[in-house]
Amino acid sequence: MGIQKAYTVEAETANRLSPIIVESADKYAIDPLLLAAMIRQESSYRNYTISPAGAIGLTQVIPRYWQQSCPGDLFEEYNNINCGSYVLANYNQAAGSWKKALAYYNVGPTGYNSSWKMRRQGKKYAKQVKQHQKNLKQAL
Template sequence: MLNFRMLRFCFTIIILFFLAAAADATTIYRYVDENGVVHFTDVVPDRYKARIITGPKKTTPSGSNYYSLSYLKRLAEEAAHRYSLDPELVKRVIQKESRWNPYAVSKSGAMGLMQLMPKTARILGVRNPFDPEENINAGVRYLKNLIDYFGDVKKALAAYNAGPTSVRRFGGIPPFEETRGYVREIMYNYKGKGTKRHRERIYKIVLSDGTIMFTNSPVYLKGKSSF
């Protein structure tokens, strides 16, 4: 009986400890190791994908923890303007990094929409990497710093993926297939067919009264010319 009471007392103390810690900590994570043991920590484990179980979070306009894509894109656009970057570039980076998943965690421990590594997040002063506004603001600021430092968008993207040290060491985009594919995909979507920046087909229409009209809609094209 004594052992049972002691066990219950210890269990209660542990629960109270984590509840108290949750009130003060920015974010508490829970993960289960390979032996089935449950762990609680305020640091994202490098070897495990963490799941947020508590901690303050900013709410969306709807007041829930669901973030609409339009809301996330608006945050990206605001951050881009804040740091004088093209919003389309920022959105392409987020699409590649996390596919707009605020709670994404990579195998290497990168977190959130812009996949900030724990060390990078700490340097940038990020308290909750899973908060969309905080994550995007820090990620865009970091990307802006890289662009200013290297003076080239492609090199900056390579540094965002592989780290600034690798770009400096090789004097450009490192010969890593992952990094080269990363830069190639983002630049293609940013400057190529993946954006509205591609050249639209313009049609020339001659109306029955001889009026010439140019349009990007093929609705009136029957028997007309185009270029």
């Protein structure tokens, strides 16, 4: 998929994760390059990343918000990528665009709609993900 070249990810990791990304993207009607770019932004392909907010894994899902929709071990790559895809697809359905869905993914719909500062942060995040997507497309 080119994530090894575009994002300096080890070959073994890229080869292991690429099929999961493609399968999950297909399941939730997401461009696989967008999903791969979001993972790059969220965790730089480091599986055991935990954020100060408690977001975990490759897609940095916050378990307390998504436990019901995403059961299972979110440190497990397949579960985490599928959960992140589920969340992003739901945000796209609510937001009506992938850029806004990415912003929601970063700051949440409530944060996005409640403050210009959070909205700006979400838009910046979306722009960064879209740049990673462009870089990946060029590496293919």
